Amino acid sequence: MKTASLRNELNYNEDKVAVTVMMETESSKEIRILFRKGQTMKEHKAGFPITVEIHEGAIEFGVNGEKMSLIAGDLISLEANVPHDLLAQEDSIVRLTLSKFDNVERVKKVVE
Numbered sequence: 001m002k003t004a005s006l007r008n009e010l011n012y013n014e015d016k017v018a019v020t021v022m023m024e025t026e027s028s029k030e031i032r033i034l035f036r037k038g039q040t041m042k043e044h045k046a047g048f049p050i051t052v053e054i055h056e057g058a059i060e061f062g063v064n065g066e067k068m069s070l071i072a073g074d075l076i077s078l079e080a081n082v083p084h085d086l087l088a089q090e091d092s093i094v095r096l097t098l099s100k101f102d103n104v105e106r107v108k109k110v111v112e
Helices: 104-110
Strands: 016-024 028-035 038-045 050-056 057-065 066-071 075-078 084-088 090-097
Touching: 016 104, 028 075, 028 104, 050 057, 050 066, 050 104, 057 075, 057 090
Parallel strands: none
Antiparallel strands: 016 028, 028 090, 038 084, 050 075, 050 090, 057 066, 057 084
């Protein structure tokens, strides 16, 4: 059994999004992404399917050039290789579920 908390040890970065691996299981990697209002993740693709949960806050989520507003409690899943971007409308906590085969370093490079 493994446990983690999306709400403990919240260390926001003032200059860029904060990415933390919360847990790895046999099938997935659970990532917490902390956004300050106005911070972005530029357009990128994942090589495997992903699921994004807005745990707290509000995110403008772009998919293939279409923008949608996601708020706390919303989930979105994308198949592999779908271009997407994120813009924080307010301070936000986002949970990202990656395939075990995906690379967390890929996610960290998006915010550099």
